[in-house]
Amino acid sequence: MTQQRIYNFNAGPAALPLQVLQEIQTSFLNFDNSGMSITEVSHRSSYFDNVINDAVERAKRLLNLDDKFHVLFIQGGASLQFAMIPMNFLSNDDTADYVNTGTWSTKAINEAKILNKNHNVVASSEDRDFSYIPKDIQFSDNAKFVHLTSNNTIKGTQFHDFPDTKEVPIICDMSSDIFSRPLDMEKFGMIYAGAQKNLGPSGTCMVIIRQDMLDMANENLPSMLKYSTYSSKNSMYNTPPCFGIYTIDLVLKWIEEEMGGLEKVEAYNKQKAGLLYDYMNSGSFYRATAQKDSQSLMNVTFRLPSEDLEKLFVAKAMENGFGGLKGHRSVGGCRASIYNAATMESINALIKFMESFAKENK
Amino acid sequence: MTQQRIYNFNAGPAALPLQVLQEIQTSFLNFDNSGMSITEVSHRSSYFDNVINDAVERAKRLLNLDDKFHVLFIQGGASLQFAMIPMNFLSNDDTADYVNTGTWSTKAINEAKILNKNHNVVASSEDRDFSYIPKDIQFSDNAKFVHLTSNNTIKGTQFHDFPDTKEVPIICDMSSDIFSRPLDMEKFGMIYAGAQKNLGPSGTCMVIIRQDMLDMANENLPSMLKYSTYSSKNSMYNTPPCFGIYTIDLVLKWIEEEMGGLEKVEAYNKQKAGLLYDYMNSGSFYRATAQKDSQSLMNVTFRLPSEDLEKLFVAKAMENGFGGLKGHRSVGGCRASIYNAATMESINALIKFMESFAKENK
Numbered sequence: 001m002t003q004q005r006i007y008n009f010n011a012g013p014a015a016l017p018l019q020v021l022q023e024i025q026t027s028f029l030n031f032d033n034s035g036m037s038i039t040e041v042s043h044r045s046s047y048f049d050n051v052i053n054d055a056v057e058r059a060k061r062l063l064n065l066d067d068k069f070h071v072l073f074i075q076g077g078a079s080l081q082f083a084m085i086p087m088n089f090l091s092n093d094d095t096a097d098y099v100n101t102g103t104w105s106t107k108a109i110n111e112a113k114i115l116n117k118n119h120n121v122v123a124s125s126e127d128r129d130f131s132y133i134p135k136d137i138q139f140s141d142n143a144k145f146v147h148l149t150s151n152n153t154i155k156g157t158q159f160h161d162f163p164d165t166k167e168v169p170i171i172c173d174m175s176s177d178i179f180s181r182p183l184d185m186e187k188f189g190m191i192y193a194g195a196q197k198n199l200g201p202s203g204t205c206m207v208i209i210r211q212d213m214l215d216m217a218n219e220n221l222p223s224m225l226k227y228s229t230y231s232s233k234n235s236m237y238n239t240p241p242c243f244g245i246y247t248i249d250l251v252l253k254w255i256e257e258e259m260g261g262l263e264k265v266e267a268y269n270k271q272k273a274g275l276l277y278d279y280m281n282s283g284s285f286y287r288a289t290a291q292k293d294s295q296s297l298m299n300v301t302f303r304l305p306s307e308d309l310e311k312l313f314v315a316k317a318m319e320n321g322f323g324g325l326k327g328h329r330s331v332g333g334c335r336a337s338i339y340n341a342a343t344m345e346s347i348n349a350l351i352k353f354m355e356s357f358a359k360e361n362k
Numbered sequence: 363m364t365q366q367r368i369y370n371f372n373a374g375p376a377a378l379p380l381q382v383l384q385e386i387q388t389s390f391l392n393f394d395n396s397g398m399s400i401t402e403v404s405h406r407s408s409y410f411d412n413v414i415n416d417a418v419e420r421a422k423r424l425l426n427l428d429d430k431f432h433v434l435f436i437q438g439g440a441s442l443q444f445a446m447i448p449m450n451f452l453s454n455d456d457t458a459d460y461v462n463t464g465t466w467s468t469k470a471i472n473e474a475k476i477l478n479k480n481h482n483v484v485a486s487s488e489d490r491d492f493s494y495i496p497k498d499i500q501f502s503d504n505a506k507f508v509h510l511t512s513n514n515t516i517k518g519t520q521f522h523d524f525p526d527t528k529e530v531p532i533i534c535d536m537s538s539d540i541f542s543r544p545l546d547m548e549k550f551g552m553i554y555a556g557a558q559k560n561l562g563p564s565g566t567c568m569v570i571i572r573q574d575m576l577d578m579a580n581e582n583l584p585s586m587l588k589y590s591t592y593s594s595k596n597s598m599y600n601t602p603p604c605f606g607i608y609t610i611d612l613v614l615k616w617i618e619e620e621m622g623g624l625e626k627v628e629a630y631n632k633q634k635a636g637l638l639y640d641y642m643n644s645g646s647f648y649r650a651t652a653q654k655d656s657q658s659l660m661n662v663t664f665r666l667p668s669e670d671l672e673k674l675f676v677a678k679a680m681e682n683g684f685g686g687l688k689g690h691r692s693v694g695g696c697r698a699s700i701y702n703a704a705t706m707e708s709i710n711a712l713i714k715f716m717e718s719f720a721k722e723n724k
Binding site for chain 1: 368604691
């Protein structure tokens with residue numbers, strides 16, 4: 001079966017480590033000798049307690065988190081977080097700073113608007129079609145938080161360093177680059193990530209939140225929309241997305257035990273993306289769309305000499321076993337999403353294919 | 363592997379049909395010849411379109427739904443619905459009727475309270491510890507909806523018939539008995555169900571909503587908290603819980619093609635529950651806790667002569683390969699949850715075990 005698998009460059013849901021998938025498959029009818037599938041095990045059982053506690057501990061170890069940080073699992077994707085953040089952290093007179101680096105930041109800002117919460121867009125790269133990450137941002141003095149999107153999957157840009165926001169905590173949507181590199185978590189009051197890119201299947205959002213953020217959050221909210229419900233019940237106020245959390249645990253185990261931690265993951269990701277960008281820079285057929293100093297290590301966006309050639313490229317790639325290379329429907333072009341699970345083998349094979357395609361279609 | 367599986371009487375997450383699990387396992391590394399796992403396939407691909415459209419069509423066929431009904435998949439479980447319902451359907455001067463038949467109804471009512479929405483608890487079975495389903499309920503004339511919980515997993519009670527609410531639409535939490543019997547959907551403005559009992563893994567809530575309910579819903583809400591976001595985008599405004607929807611599709615296919623539809627499922631469920639209740643009624647060792655006319659076909663709750671015997675029963679059952687027989691932690695006692703996927707074989711084996719346990723411990 002495995003030899004029929006394609007090279008998967010999907011933006012999300014995206015490729016997962018093969019050995020994680022194999023472990024899920026092998027134990028799917030009998031998880032941990034329970035005599036049940038992981039999908040059939042009670043979330044109130046020791047079987048599942050072991051899973052969720054292991055996932056939390058691995059996340060904390062990988063990011064060097066002390067006990068002032070809580071690792072939560074919430075449903076609804078990053079999109080629900082766009083609403084929960086202003087609901088939880090902005091009361092009547094409060095305000096927040098948002099940096100707009102593309103579609104996902106725009107959506108986050110829009111939910112603050114819908115909720116009628118004060119907010120400032122303190123920087124935006126819309127002037128050049130979101131092809132870069134703004135620098136030298138002037139933040140407000142009185143903001144409750146600064147909201148960033150660490151990586152823009154659609155335009156292929158990424159914060160390589162995070163700005164100094166002084167005493168104001170950063171809340172960061174890391175859906176597409178969480179656990180792809182080490183983080184200095186002291187800067188962050190909260191980070192969150194829909195799982196379906198670097199962590200597991202869609203349907204689970206990991207939220208890592210600092211105790212002082214919980215302390216200042218609005219408590220007068222529906223139970224499922226306040227962070228304290230999740231932090232006080234180890235994400236099990238109601239039935240959590242068990243299969244998602246289980247897969248995330250296996251992916252974190254793979255990062256720790258197979259990849260050797262986040263420093264090594266980052267080095268590997270730099271190497272993989274570097275090969276692709278260097279290859280494109282070596283000629284003129286493929287053109288990376290993001291500004292050089294803002295290029296993403298996760299989503300390599302590029303154009304070919306014409307839209308017809310882009311269509312042909314995507315189709316021929318698919319014929320040759322390379323999936324997911326079409327750019328986001330809102331921007332066109334091409335994109336190779338190369339999250340943690342993308343292998344060096346797949347990058348080398350893709351470059352080889354790109355070389356032969358360029359030669360044939362010059 | 364399959365011979366090591368236990369008889370699983372978990373209340374939820376609960377047993378799934380073995381052939382569904384086997385199909386997931388077999389195709390887990392290569393879904394539908396995509397060369398990807400179902401967890402790796404883009405939700406914007408034709409692969410996933412086929413899955414979600416098939417699930418929607420099967421749900422509509424099974425329940426005889428015409429096009430005024432929309433089948434949606436939302437994250438956050440029934441617990442998020444408890445909040446979304448008053449948020450979407452109750453404006454300032456509106457009010458709703460709630461019937462309180464136990465823990466889950468109480469939670470639904472509580473979210474209306476948190477949101478400061480007008481509501482009446484028009485009937486409750488709290489006076490006798492939620493052991494029955496109220497009858498002859500007087501509903502308000504001016505309610506926007508009547509909220510019911512069709513089956514109480516904790517106390518083992520179930521609406522066998524739904525009340526006549528005249529022109530007022532019923533909104534019903536069917537988390538534990540959806541697709542366990544045919545329904546006259548004309549009574550319902552909306553039904554909803556967390557998947558983890560009769561439908562699939564935890565993390566996906568199926569919502570079936572009538573067009574006129576969508577028409578009257580509040581639009582000034584965060585995107586992820588209004589039903590129109592889901593109905594206008596075929597539940598794919600953001601990345602949906604793909605693995606959950608895929609499993610639900612396979613379960614619905616099993617109901618249609620293997621079980622033969624909801625009439626047959628209902629007959630089978632009556633037969634299974636009947637065997638258990640009849641066996642308990644034939645002696646005095648096991649005592650069903652729900653009032654006879656309100657007994658659930660899904661959750662058979664019972665007591666033994668003493669708490670010590672109950673503990674021993676649960677432990678010995680586990681040793682003999684019967685899992686999940688402990689009652690809910692809030693009420694104690696014992697419970698056999700026998701959703702659609704519970705087999706006649708498992709019921710017969712359980713009764714045989716109960717007989718021998720009773721004999722040994724009289």
